[in-house]
Amino acid sequence: MASTYRADGAVGYGREGNPTWSALEQALGDLESAQALALASGMAAITAVLDLLPVGARVVAPEVPYTLTAVRLRELHAAGRLHVQFVPTENLNAVRAALPADLVWLETPSNPLMRITDLAATITLAHEHGARVVVDNTFATPLLQRPLDLGADIAMASGTKYIAGHSDALLGVLTTRDAELREQLRQRRSLLGLNPGTMEAWLALRGLRTMGLRVRAASANAEEIARRLTTHPAVAQVLYPFLPDHPGATIARSQMRAGGAMVSIVLHGDADRADAVCRATRLWSFATSLGGIESTLERRRRWPSESEQVPETLIRLSVGAEDVNDLWRDLDAALRH
Numbered sequence: 001m002a003s004t005y006r007a008d009g010a011v012g013y014g015r016e017g018n019p020t021w022s023a024l025e026q027a028l029g030d031l032e033s034a035q036a037l038a039l040a041s042g043m044a045a046i047t048a049v050l051d052l053l054p055v056g057a058r059v060v061a062p063e064v065p066y067t068l069t070a071v072r073l074r075e076l077h078a079a080g081r082l083h084v085q086f087v088p089t090e091n092l093n094a095v096r097a098a099l100p101a102d103l104v105w106l107e108t109p110s111n112p113l114m115r116i117t118d119l120a121a122t123i124t125l126a127h128e129h130g131a132r133v134v135v136d137n138t139f140a141t142p143l144l145q146r147p148l149d150l151g152a153d154i155a156m157a158s159g160t161k162y163i164a165g166h167s168d169a170l171l172g173v174l175t176t177r178d179a180e181l182r183e184q185l186r187q188r189r190s191l192l193g194l195n196p197g198t199m200e201a202w203l204a205l206r207g208l209r210t211m212g213l214r215v216r217a218a219s220a221n222a223e224e225i226a227r228r229l230t231t232h233p234a235v236a237q238v239l240y241p242f243l244p245d246h247p248g249a250t251i252a253r254s255q256m257r258a259g260g261a262m263v264s265i266v267l268h269g270d271a272d273r274a275d276a277v278c279r280a281t282r283l284w285s286f287a288t289s290l291g292g293i294e295s296t297l298e299r300r301r302r303w304p305s306e307s308e309q310v311p312e313t314l315i316r317l318s319v320g321a322e323d324v325n326d327l328w329r330d331l332d333a334a335l336r337h
């Protein structure tokens with residue numbers, strides 16, 4: 001914990017570097033055979049990447065990305081700073097029609113519609129047209145999906161979620177195998193003040209020690225709960241990439257080691273009914289955010305910024321590492337309530 005360093009050492013000032021950040025970055029980089037940069041939050045990571053682009057740069061982004069990715073890109077487009085096209089990236093022809101571009105932003109599985117983009121094919125196509133590719137890998141984590149191996153220039157994650165893993169720290173992560181690009185992003189971090197807190201970096205470093213155990217357990221729980229929900233009378237639709245009827249199931253199975261721990265469900269009935277379900281659970285907390293060891297759920301459209309393409313009764317489930325039968329009993333009771 002230091003903002004001030006003695007002169008002539010490795011670090012000049014606390015906004016530039018910190019031994020705890022370096023230890024976290026070493027571990028995160030090793031996970032992806034890459035170089036990592038830790039930032040203040042997922043949004044800070046997104047800000048650093050977008051700030052690299054020149055005025056008027058062309059960006060292709062998913063039709064329904066993480067809600068604040070969309071909000072920020074729309075702002076930059078409206079200000080004339082960037083030219084942004086939102087396209088369904090799960091459709092390769094839609095991406096092709098939007099190229100050429102300077103940057104293609106991908107997110108798979110996407111938050112909260114769980115759409116699956118074919119990373120290898122889309123990255124190859126983007127590179128053929130001279131675009132750099134960034135993949136928001138928050139939902140999958142580097143343990144289940146490795147965008148850099150599939151050619152992405154940058155993998156991005158909200159470290160707030162599975163990496164820190166205990167709902168107690170905000171953090172962002174960028175990884176790349178391009179040392180020059182990493183240095184450019186590091187400069188953005190310093191100049192824009194996007195640096196992580198030391199305590200947060202330490203919490204994430206400790207959280208990383210159990211990420212394998214947590215993600216494996218939570219993903220197995222999610223797959224089981226998704227499967228059980230498919231026959232639940234209150235549920236109209238279950239969105240989970242490893243369910244056989246998911247439109248992206250084949251691609252998901254080819255690029256992910258497991259389906260992950262996020263499940264979205266669309267309920268019969270109206271928004272009030274979906275809100276009532278969120279308030280009726282006892283083990284699952286009604287809360288936004290995701291990726292903690294404890295399960296949370298929320299109706300996404302309670303946020304005015306959420307896309308209108310997200311159904312009013314969609315509940316996003318962040319499945320944790322609790323006992324799967326406890327989770328099921330609690331959720332089933334709330335749905336029947």
Ligand SMILES: *Cc1c(COP(=O)(O)O)cnc(C)c1O
Nearest residue numbers: 041042043066111138158160171
């Ligand atoms: C939460 C989230 C973010 C933003 O991360 P913060 O750490 O909350 O700033 C970005 N992308 C996805 C997919 C997320 O779930």
